[in-house]
Amino acid sequence: xxxxNIKPLSESTRNKLKDAITQLEPFLNHNALNQLTGDxxxxxxxxxxxxxxxxxxxLLVFSEVSLEKLGVLLRRPNFDNEFAERALYEVxxxxxxxxxxxxxxxxxxxxxxAYTGQDAIRFRFKPVRDARDxxxxxxxxxxxxxxxxxxxxxxxxxxxxxxxxx
Numbered sequence: 001x002x003x004x005n006i007k008p009l010s011e012s013t014r015n016k017l018k019d020a021i022t023q024l025e026p027f028l029n030h031n032a033l034n035q036l037t038g039d040x041x042x043x044x045x046x047x048x049x050x051x052x053x054x055x056x057x058x059l060l061v062f063s064e065v066s067l068e069k070l071g072v073l074l075r076r077p078n079f080d081n082e083f084a085e086r087a088l089y090e091v092x093x094x095x096x097x098x099x100x101x102x103x104x105x106x107x108x109x110x111x112x113x114a115y116t117g118q119d120a121i122r123f124r125f126k127p128v129r130d131a132r133d134x135x136x137x138x139x140x141x142x143x144x145x146x147x148x149x150x151x152x153x154x155x156x157x158x159x160x161x162x163x164x165x166x
Contacts, residue, residue, distance in 0.1 A: 006079075006081050006084045006085060006088070007074075007079050007084070009088065009148060009149075010070055010073060010074060010084050010087070010088065011074060012148065013066075013070060013088060013091055013145060013148065013149065014067060014070040014071065014074065016141050016144060016145055016148075017063045017066055017067045017070070017091070017095065017145075018067060019141055020059075020063050020138060020141045020142070021060065021063050021064060021067060023134065023137055023138070024056060024059065024060045024063070024134065024138065025060060027056070027130065027134045028053070028056060028057060028060060031053075031130060031131070033046070033049050033050060033053060036049040036052075036053075036127075036128055036130075036131055037049055038128065044125055045125065048106055048124060048125035048127070049127075049131070050104075051102075051103075051104025051105070051106045052104065052106040052107075052127070052131060052135075054103070054104060055098070055102035055103055055104050055106060056134070056135075056138075058098055058103070059095065059098045059099055059102075059138070062094040062095045062098050063095050065094075066087065066090060066091045066094065066095055069087045069090070070087055070091075073087055085152075085156060088149055088152050088156075089152040089156050091145065091149060091152075092145070092146070092149040092152040092153060093152070095142070095145065096142055096145050096146045096149065099138055099139070099142040100142065100146070105124065106123065106124050106125070107121050107122060107123045107124065107135055108121070108122055108124075109121060109122075109139075110122045119136055119139070120139070121135055121136060121139050123135075
């Protein structure tokens with residue numbers, strides 16, 4: 001990846017994470033398990049919302065940690081390309097992967113819908129509107145991050161290993 005693109009990519013990644021956090025945090029602060037389940041106290045609803053809230057809390061924490069790292073990086077008087085690349089790698093492998101591969105599998109991405117203009121997110125259980133809306137809002141942000149940071153999925157570590165062998 002050319003080093004001239006790393007600073008703008010770090011800035012745009014930071015802005016997208018900030019946007020995700022400003023949407024996720026109020027949702028998590030204002031929605032408790034019993035509010036989301038409502039009258040549906042069935043075991044399936046309880047399990048679904050417990051898992052969803054847990055996954056979203058993890059996503060929030062990973063995003064906040066990455067946002068802070070990128071903020072420190074961008075505030076430094078001399079931009080450190082190596083630190084930036086490592087931070088962007090971590091955003092991909094912690095934040096993007098946390099969204100698209102949630103531990104509790106309350107939702108998943110169905111690639112068949114990715115290019116049709118329809119929502120590619122499929123839920124294991126029909127969520128209430130607020131829960132559905134926050135996941136779909138996050139999917140737009142994390143899809144952009146995944147596209148922006150695709151280099152850091154495999155190519156970055158391959159390049160680092162090759163540099164280490166020289």
